[in-house]
Amino acid sequence: MKLKILLAVLALALAQLVPAASAEEAPRYAEGEAIVVMRGESGAPAAASAKNAAGQSLGLAEGSVIQYFNPIEERQAPANAAARAASAKSETLTVVHMRAPEGMTTEEFIEKLRAEPNVVSAMPNYIMQAQSVTPDDEHWGEQWGPEAIRAPELWERGTGSEEVVVAVIDSGVIYDHPDLAGNIYTFDDAAANAIISKNPDMLTDEVPLAGSHGAWFHSEISLLGLGTPHTGVPIGPQPTMQGDEDEQWYIDSGTMQEMSCIGDVEGHGTHVAGIIGAVGNNARGVAGINWKVRIMAVNVFSSSIFGGRAETSDIIRGIDFVVAAKRAGVNIRAANISLGGWFSPSEMEGSAYDYKIKELSDAGILVCMAAGNDGQDIDAPTDGMARGQRFYPASFRHENTLSVGALMRNADGTLAPDTPGNGGIGYSDYSSSGEWVDIFAPGTAIYSTCRTTYLLNRQTFDESGYISASGTSMAAPHVTGAAALLASLMPGKSASEIKQMILDGADGGTAREGFSRYGALDVYEAWNGFAEQVDTVEPDEEHESVTPIYAQIAKDETALSDIFSEGDLREYGDCLYLDAGIAKKAAMNVRADKTVEDIALFPVFTAQSEELSQTSLGAVAFEVGGDAFGDGAALADLAICKLFPDGTALEYKEAGEEPSDGTFTVTEADGGALAGPFDAGKNYIITLYIEDNGSYDLDKNTGSIVDPTAIVSFKKAETHGSSGGGCSAVSGAAALLALVGLPLIARKKK
Structure with missing residues (x-):
């Protein structure tokens, strides 16, 4: 199946003339947009009934509505935002994606919104980057991560369970990859109907959710960096579109049915998924931390001339989808978020993003997040762009969240944090106080699954279907995989109990003092510490x-x-x-x-x-x-x-x-x-x-x-x-x- 490109010929031709932009040149947020949390007395429709709400006015700073997200109950508000919401008269808070009036800058729009009496918080629609480093040498394919966290010792007790579902909130997953297909989640009729009945506007009705493997929430990106959100589209089960090196595919110009077959726009999410749950013991490729598990693909990335990007608005839609699936009875035990960026705490704490991460945590899902790849101490970053900021979403602190830094393996087999001055790449962020990074896990030179073909200038692909990559993006799924493995072995344990097991079992002699609160991941000790004798x-x-x-x-x-x-x-x-x-x-x-x-x-x-x-x-x-x-x-x-x-x-x-x-x-x-x-x-x-x-x-x-x-x-x-x-x-x-x-x-x- 070919992807239609008729609507994108001019844009693509122009894009080829634009030199590659550096990270500093890429926009930090979608200009003229804001994500707002407000008290519900404005008369705004709930997300479930907001199908035709785009473009309407709420009387807030002269802005217009782009889309509504699922509302939030006040009791689920983050602790540091509770005071602001305490006087709300309604039982819910409305979360809305808004566009500024013509001629008004993002900064001016945010300032006016915050002055509105019914607005609890307002933030720009920030753009997040995947937290992986340029792939390492293709011949360095040694899979050292599972052994480093002592997974093989625990595999003697169990290698995972098809009953455990993990949400990968990322760039998507090549769901028919030969080493992943057996572990991909598929929505049945009951779960699909339960989600759609309560969230009728969340997904397009052109592609059925039943039989699919997750959903894609992205925006149509123009050359100017502005985005218009597509309706969420279920992904699969038809074979993924792969393309070839002679074609560049413009993903926003296809039909919904074609978009449902993209799979992974970057290759990043497929690499993450393989770490968590590539099928084990199948004489093929690699073995995930779980030989058996169910991976739910939640794609929140769009593509532009600046490369893959995840707008906060699309991440929030992805979170709404995961929470809706959990409430529909899907046994989602953990979620992996290997993306983020540096932002001001005053903007992020108590924001809609904060609310939504907390909602994911409150749903009983252990949320494992990459700590970032800038080699900075999150307590006191020295980089000019990061100074006075923290890395989010990993710095959101809720009951069931974990922030993960990256370990490297030295030539003598010992483990160390891959932070500046340790002899490695030196990319992993860390926390000298331990307040902002909980634990470290293998992240450097991690061999895992990937796209097999070229797509939109993305480099995370290899004809073999496997590649070595480094980043806290690779560290976080080791923890997510460990959580899923423990959940399979102890299905009665809550997310908070499994989180505590992981933290209590960490090796405090590695990557703890001056780097994290607990040290290096040790999944066997997480289990063994719980298996105390009577x-x-x-x-x-x-x-x-x-x-x-x-x-x-x-x-x-x-x-x-x-x-x-x-x-x-x-x-x-x-x-x-x-x-x-x-x-x-x-x-x-x-x-x-x-x-x-x-x-x-x-x-x-x-x-x-x-x-x-x-x-x-x-x-x-x-x-x-x-x-x-x-x-x-x-x-x-x-x-x-x-x-x-x-x-x-x-x-x-x-x-x-x-x-x-x-x-x-x-x-x-x-x-x-x-x-x-x-x-x-x-x-x-x-x-x-x-x-x-x-x-x-x-x-x-x-x-x-x-x-x-x-x-x-x-x-x-x-x-x-x-x-x-x-x-x-x-x-x-x-x-x-x-x-x-x-x-x-x-x-x-x-």
């Missing part, structure tokens, strides 16, 4: 027929060699656990009529006492955090199980007045009886009663008990409709693989 405690036992035993956590596999075969056990956090595959198989054999949702696996323990020869029945006890049971869960939703190395299981039953082999009790750690659902903020004592050499004892030596135990959580019956929640072995396995990527966790206590 605490063994002395059983409080009054029955004469029971021997209370203080259990020991097994740490030496050789001491258990007569019980477990090679490969049955894995070591995590200096403790031994039953292998993941065995644990999954055993959990499925607990209750045939239930679907397993999660597993909290205890480390293997041993309990020894000479008194067992007299009583036979021993009691061992553990203190466990409430989140091991699931916040709000009841005993009916759980099973406490003994797992065998052959993949079978025995369920413990609640003990009566006289405990017996294979029974248990649960009490609150403060001594109170269990009353009501489990509370993640409390600790509980589980006491297991096991007969020496009985059915629940792996060790057949008298006086000693060995037992791997797990808490298995089941899906509640009402989530399965009228069928009652029954599942076959096949459906149970599917649920387990999708939702229990990491059964090997003994939940950390609160």
Whole structure:
């Protein structure tokens, strides 16, 4: 399919006569435009009903409307803007893209808007740049990033999940790239209809959203740099247009159907997507941090003689789309934003951009953002253009946002921040106080997927489909990929919990002091730090027929060699656990009529006492955090199980007045009886009663008990409709693989 160029012949011919512009010559914002947050009493239509609003007047500084964005509820306002919005009479704030009257400059327009009593904030329509550096030598194709963050060690526990969706807000994605196609998200009818019904003007109706892989929000750019926004267009699923070196394609002159097939206008977003989720273990190209994941392409870039550009207005539209998809039920766990620029905090803090990044964060999405490529200390930049400014959007600070600097790998294999004076390219921005950069991740010479053909003078392409590139653009998706991998292993964890795991697991010995708040990304330690052992405690036992035993956590596999075969056990956090595959198989054999949702696996323990020869029945006890049971869960939703190395299981039953082999009790750690659902903020004592050499004892030596135990959580019956929640072995396995990527966790206590 050829892209129509009839409307662009003159513009293209003129463009060829214009010398390439430097970054300093490129416009910083769309002249004569502003993005405004205002109180809703102006009578402006909501975004959902604003189809014909373009050109209308709101009576604000004599300007006219270009487009409306989705309104924002006041409670979602950034903290530093709350005071300005506190007196608003309506429940929502209107966000609108406006054009200045003829003859009025952007600065004059902004000044007049800010003087309006109903205006909360007004900012220029800034143009953001992708945060990548010129690609490195094509032969330097070594993929060192995953190993540097210790992803291979975590891949033993799981390599990702098709249930996890990541939004890549960038220049687009070549969705049919051979190394990405298997991991690209596709909208089904339900999600598409839910989005369109609540946002009827967000996307063109000429291209269906159902069956597409995301959406493109861009503007038609003239030679003067002015832009007119196109209606958002779903992208795919038809094959992407690739072009060839003899053609220059002017993307704004095609039909909506043709625009839907562009894929990636720069190649930048495709490189980012490959870092997050190039298909792994397929004997092709590279492996992403996630071998399995779903990438949602959100293209916010336009093209001009100045190269790729992302106007703030289009970024906001892209964010609105991601939030709408999340609200429609799409399981978006993380979003990557590898773009930005230097701007005044007084303009950015409390702006529409700030509101929208916060809205993305508040939606429960971990937002990972590139810290910038100017080699500046964001605390006190010395570059003339950056002095007195900060790098945005990475400097927006919200609950679920992360700012990411770039690491390089030295010749000796050690890692260091690629900042000025460290012997590398010296491009990565950093924060000497740690306030503006959270963490560093691999960013220099990162080998990943790219366009395979030339397009509009863009250089991020290679016939092989792979290229090495450097930048904080490459660092951010390592963190995004790590977040998605952790979400696949622990689907019940919130965005803020996964963020804290990433930060707590960081290597503080690298890129921390003077560079960031936490140091270098270590995804394995992020998981391993969470997989703490349960605490063994002395059983409080009054029955004469029971021997209370203080259990020991097994740490030496050789001491258990007569019980477990090679490969049955894995070591995590200096403790031994039953292998993941065995644990999954055993959990499925607990209750045939239930679907397993999660597993909290205890480390293997041993309990020894000479008194067992007299009583036979021993009691061992553990203190466990409430989140091991699931916040709000009841005993009916759980099973406490003994797992065998052959993949079978025995369920413990609640003990009566006289405990017996294979029974248990649960009490609150403060001594109170269990009353009501489990509370993640409390600790509980589980006491297991096991007969020496009985059915629940792996060790057949008298006086000693060995037992791997797990808490298995089941899906509640009402989530399965009228069928009652029954599942076959096949459906149970599917649920387990999708939702229990990491059964090997003994939940950390609160």
